[in-house]
Amino acid sequence: MAVMAEPVAVPARRSSLWTRAFESRHFLGAMFMVPAVAILILFLAYPLALGFWLGMTDTKIGGAGRFIGFQNFVSLAKDSVFWLSVFNTIFYTVTASAVKFAIGLYLALLLNERLPFKSMIRAIVLLPFVVPTVLSAIAFWWIYDSQFSIISWVLIKAGLITRYIDFLGDPWNARWSVVAANIWRGVPFVAITLLAGLQTISPSLYEAANLDGATNMQRFRHITLPMLSPIIAVVMTFSVLMTFTDFQLIYTITRGGPINSTHLMATLSFQRAITGGNLGEGAAISNAMIPFLVAAILLSFFGLQRSRWQQGGRD
Amino acid sequence: MSSVQIRDVRKSFGNFEVLHGVSIPIEDGQFVVLVGPSGCGKSTLLRMLAGLENITSGTISIGDRVVNNIQPKERDIAMVFQNYALYPHMTVGENMGFSLKLRNASSDEINKRVKRAAEILALAPLLDRYPRQLSGGQRQRVAMGRAIVRDPQVFLFDEPLSNLDAKLRVAMRTEIKELHQRLKTTTVYVTHDQIEAMTMADKIVVMHDGIVEQMGTPLELYDKPDNQFVAGFIGSPAMNFLKGHVRVNGVATFEGPNGVKLPLKNAPAGSDGRPVVYGVRPEHFTIADDGADAEIIVVEPTGSETQVFAKVGGEQVVAVFRERHQFNPGDKVQLKPDPSLVHLFDEATGKRM
Numbered sequence: 001m002a003v004m005a006e007p008v009a010v011p012a013r014r015s016s017l018w019t020r021a022f023e024s025r026h027f028l029g030a031m032f033m034v035p036a037v038a039i040l041i042l043f044l045a046y047p048l049a050l051g052f053w054l055g056m057t058d059t060k061i062g063g064a065g066r067f068i069g070f071q072n073f074v075s076l077a078k079d080s081v082f083w084l085s086v087f088n089t090i091f092y093t094v095t096a097s098a099v100k101f102a103i104g105l106y107l108a109l110l111l112n113e114r115l116p117f118k119s120m121i122r123a124i125v126l127l128p129f130v131v132p133t134v135l136s137a138i139a140f141w142w143i144y145d146s147q148f149s150i151i152s153w154v155l156i157k158a159g160l161i162t163r164y165i166d167f168l169g170d171p172w173n174a175r176w177s178v179v180a181a182n183i184w185r186g187v188p189f190v191a192i193t194l195l196a197g198l199q200t201i202s203p204s205l206y207e208a209a210n211l212d213g214a215t216n217m218q219r220f221r222h223i224t225l226p227m228l229s230p231i232i233a234v235v236m237t238f239s240v241l242m243t244f245t246d247f248q249l250i251y252t253i254t255r256g257g258p259i260n261s262t263h264l265m266a267t268l269s270f271q272r273a274i275t276g277g278n279l280g281e282g283a284a285i286s287n288a289m290i291p292f293l294v295a296a297i298l299l300s301f302f303g304l305q306r307s308r309w310q311q312g313g314r315d
Numbered sequence: 316m317s318s319v320q321i322r323d324v325r326k327s328f329g330n331f332e333v334l335h336g337v338s339i340p341i342e343d344g345q346f347v348v349l350v351g352p353s354g355c356g357k358s359t360l361l362r363m364l365a366g367l368e369n370i371t372s373g374t375i376s377i378g379d380r381v382v383n384n385i386q387p388k389e390r391d392i393a394m395v396f397q398n399y400a401l402y403p404h405m406t407v408g409e410n411m412g413f414s415l416k417l418r419n420a421s422s423d424e425i426n427k428r429v430k431r432a433a434e435i436l437a438l439a440p441l442l443d444r445y446p447r448q449l450s451g452g453q454r455q456r457v458a459m460g461r462a463i464v465r466d467p468q469v470f471l472f473d474e475p476l477s478n479l480d481a482k483l484r485v486a487m488r489t490e491i492k493e494l495h496q497r498l499k500t501t502t503v504y505v506t507h508d509q510i511e512a513m514t515m516a517d518k519i520v521v522m523h524d525g526i527v528e529q530m531g532t533p534l535e536l537y538d539k540p541d542n543q544f545v546a547g548f549i550g551s552p553a554m555n556f557l558k559g560h561v562r563v564n565g566v567a568t569f570e571g572p573n574g575v576k577l578p579l580k581n582a583p584a585g586s587d588g589r590p591v592v593y594g595v596r597p598e599h600f601t602i603a604d605d606g607a608d609a610e611i612i613v614v615e616p617t618g619s620e621t622q623v624f625a626k627v628g629g630e631q632v633v634a635v636f637r638e639r640h641q642f643n644p645g646d647k648v649q650l651k652p653d654p655s656l657v658h659l660f661d662e663a664t665g666k667r668m
Contacts, residue, residue, distance in 0.1 A: 204400035207367050212414035212461075213388040222413070226404040 054283035061277040072284035081260050082285065085268040089292075091175065092264060093243045096182040100239055101232075103183070104190025109224075111191070112198045122192075129188035137252035140181040144168050144253065171261030174254055178262050181249050186242070190235055197231035198224070237300035241293060265289050317378035317468040317501055318343045319364070324373035326359055333359055335525045336373065341518075346495050346502045350512040351522035351548070357505045358473055360522075364503060365394050365471055377468055393462035394471040397478065399454045401446040401461075408433075408442035411460045432463040435494070452483045459494065470495075472504040476511065488514055509549050513537070521545050543592055543665040546658055552597045552622060555632040558662060563587040569659075575607050575628030578654040583668045586659075591668065594658035597622070600634035606651030614642045625650065 021027045055072055059065025076082045111122055128136065143150055144167035152164040167177045201224065209219050247266040250256065256263035256271060263271070265285055273282020319341040326334040334356045341347050349357040362368040364375055366387030374381050382390050393414075401410050409416075411432055412425040420428075433439045436456045446454055455475060462470055472491070476484045492515045495502055506512055512519045513533045520530040521544070528548075529541040540546035546554045559571035567582035569591070577593060609625040609632070616622075623634045623642055627650060634650055642648070659668040 202398065202400065204396050204398055205402060207365075207387075208394070208396060208400040208402075208461075209413075210367070210387045211365060211392065211394050212465075213417045215388075218417060222417075223402065 051283050051286055054280055055287040056284075057280045059279040059283075061274075061279060065280055068280075072281050073288070076281070076284055076288065081263070082268065082288075084260055085263040085265050085285075086288075088175065088262060089244060089264045089266075089289075092179055092182065092246070092262075093240060096179045096186065096243050097236065097240050099179075099183050100186045100190050100243075101236060103187050104235075105194055105232075107187065107191040108194035108198055109220075111195050122195075125191055126188050128185050129192075133185065133248040134252055136185060137181065137249045140177075140184075140249075141168075141253050144177050168254055169258055171258060174258055174262050178250055178253055181253060182243060182246060185249065186239060190239055193235045194228065194231060197228050197235075201227045233300045237296060240296045244292060244296070245289065319469060319501060319503065320374075320376045321360070321364070322374045322376075324360065324363065324375060325371045326356070326363060326368065327371045332371075333525050334371075337522070337525070337527055338373075339520055339527065339530065341501060341503065344499045344501055346492070346504065346515060346517045347520060348504045348506060348512040348516035348518070349520050349522055350506055350509055351528075353507055354524075355522040356525040357507075357522050361394075361471055361473055361503060361505045364469075365392055366390050391465075391468045392471055393465045393467040393469075394473065395455075395458045395462055395475045397474040399446075399458040399475075399478075401454055401457055403446050406443050406445055407438060407449070407457050407460075410446070410457055411438075411442075411464045414461070414465050428464050428466075429460075432460045435463060435497070436460050451479050452487060455479060455487060456490075459491070463494075463498070466500075468501065470500050470502040472502065474506055475504075476506070477508075484511075491515065510551060513549065519549075521548060523548075539667070540594075540658065541667050543594070543660045546594050546660070546667075550596055552633050552635065554594045554596050554658070556660075557593045557595075557628070557630055557632070559591065559593060561586040561589055561591055561659070569593045569657075571607075571628050572630050573628040577607055577652060577657075579657065579659070580654040583659065586668060590662040592660040592662050592665070594660060595632075595652040596656065597633045597635040598637075599653045599656040600632075600636075600650045601653065602636075602640065602648055603651035604649055606649035609648050609650040611642050611644055611646045611648060613644060 054065070056067055056069060057065035058068050058072075107125055111118065111125065115121060142148060146164060146166050146169060149164060149167060151167075152161070155161045156164070166173060168174050205223055205227070206219055209223050214222060245266055246264060247270065250262055250264055250267045251270070254262045256267045260268075265288065269282045269285035269289075271282075272285060273279050276282075319339075321337060321339040321341070323336045323338050324334060325332060325336055337356070337360060339347070349360060351357050359368060363370050366382065366385065370383050374383055376382060377390060377392070402413065405413065408429050411429045415425045415428060429442070430439070433442055436459060438453070438456055438460055441449065441453060441457075446457065449457065455478075458475070475491075476487050479487060488511055491504075495515075504511075504515065516533055518530060519533055519536055521528045521536065523544050529536060529545045531539075533549075536545060536549045540549060543556065547556070557569075557571045557575070557577070559569055559575075561579065561582050562568050562570050563582045563586070567579040569577045569579050571577060571593060577595075607627050609627045611623055611625045612631070613624040614621060615624075619637070621636050621639065621642070623636065623640075625632055625634065625648070632650070660666060661668055
């Protein structure tokens with residue numbers, strides 16, 4: 001309030017620095033961003049930076065580590081288990097995502113038609129998404145059990161096989177089994193999101209294409225697919241990211257076994273860092289996932305950029 | 316080009332019948348407008364003609380071919396939708412050439428025909444744009460271009476101008492009519508706007524509640540409406556209706572509400588004392604000393620003409636004058652309908668007498 005004491009010649013409405021600051025757009029804008037920035041720094045930037053740092057140290061649980069540069073990465077490059085986990089992760093992501101997309105698109109197209117009991121079928125499709133991941137993983141664990149597997153039981157009763165299938169004991173059986181579990185869990189997300197995309201396509205476009213002489217297949221190829229492509233790009237980016245970083249299903253069903261054949265980079269990182277106590281090495285494995293994830297994001301980013309028809313103009 | 320025959324066509328959605336036996340003959344090259352209030356079934360009928368809705372009973376033929384069970388794409392028709400239904404991911408040129416591409420036409424052929432249509436519609440500079448980058452009127456023209464490129468037997472228009480602003484609508488009306496005069500393709504056009512119908516049509520079909528009320532040339536409908544609905548629907552401002560009785564007492568007159576007497580040219584035989592509806596168009600009133608007493612309520616000058624709302628026998632009527640009178644609200648004047656242009660309708664059935 002000292003300003004008020006100044007000579008009368010100065011306009012009487014000079015206010016304090018504090019009041020003026022709150023009238024400034026820039027200051028206010030910065031103030032309003034503080035909570036968001038704080039949350040981002042605390043929960044995103046700090047852990048990420050810590051992860052980078054840990055990956056460059058030989059930190060163990062209970063002890064402060066030393067900076068060792070890229071030594072963790074050098075030793076990982078010679079580690080066959082690490083390379084197996086990279087292969088597993090890519091195999092898991094590519095097969096599961098491809099099948100999830102195929103089944104999800106098929107279900108979305110089906111649910112977009114006039115069907116009896118449509119809303120009930122939609123609810124059923126969503127079910128796998130609603131069940132907590134660990135619960136569904138435990139259910140799959142039982143389904144794949146070497147003695148009590150319902151699949152083996154049904155196949156034997158049907159006379160198709162004579163011995164119980166060792167789902168989780170054989171490397172390739174185990175890989176396909178966890179891929180199947182991931183597909184079961186991921187299809188609803190793809191299907192429901194693509195369905196939402198399909199419903200934004202105006203029916204009159206199909207009518208116009210119909211009059212223009214398009215067959216069902218041509219309508220799908222020339223109307224549905226291009227109109228859906230932006231949503232496909234978003235959904236598949238999410239799907240790939242979620243599959244690539246999957247942890248719960250694998251850790252609950254196989255813990256990475258047998259003989260590391262289902263270890264993903266995420267589960268291997270956890271095993272080395274928490275179970276094994278080598279925080280530095282575990283962090284290095286996590287950091288090794290980053291280039292793959294960035295590549296996936298860039299791919300979809302440029303995929304989205306291409307659709308020029310969505311930009312510009314009115315409405 | 317082809318003629319179109321719609322014979323006793325009915326349409327039901329579930330148990331609810333929306334079209335109750337509609338028959339419309341359309342000659343080769345004719346511009347036919349289906350007009351009526353919303354819910355009258357005109358759009359449904361057009362969609363049945365396009366093959367987008369099933370025909371419950373009756374037949375539709377295009378040329379000599381009954382098309383009831385023929386797929387839309389094999390009917391050789393082109394349709395312009397109310398929302399244009401342009402493919403948003405294709406350029407203007409691709410939109411127009413899409414049907415040819417589906418028919419595996421050579422790219423030379425596609426280019427040639429798209430170019431020709433673009434020239435007719437002044438779209439040539441826009442061929443590489445996407446629909447989002449166009450104004451409403453341009454999109455409308457692209458939708459028409461897509462139809463022209465096909466060179467179909469029949470053009471169908473489903474309320475194509477209702478998304479445009481008033482000024483553009485008038486301009487496009489002329490453009491569509493000019494296009495028809497040039498291409499002479501049989502056209503079926505659906506609208507709820509009677510002015511569009513009057514200005515564009517060779518033949519107007521007035522529909523109401525799933526039936527055809529009347530068909531004919533614009534002036535036939537204006538001069539000789541078959542019933543009270545058509546009389547009220549065609550013409551703007553709408554025709555005035557007064558309820559009353561015919562009195563034949565040497566000279567035929569109409570006795571309206573509160574004893575108002577209005578002239579009749581001649582009374583239909585046996586109509587003495589019958590309850591009737593007396594219809595007179597606003598533009599057929601004149602100011603005359605022997606007219607009916609009227610009290611002016613509102614005066615609306617539009618420049619070229621003046622609309623006057625007045626009370627005659629307690630009922631509100633509207634009159635339109637081309638000449639400039641000095642009227643003020645509350646003025647008492649004598650309004651006289653031209654007896655040779657008056658319409659009489661049976662009060663019970665609404666039919667013309």
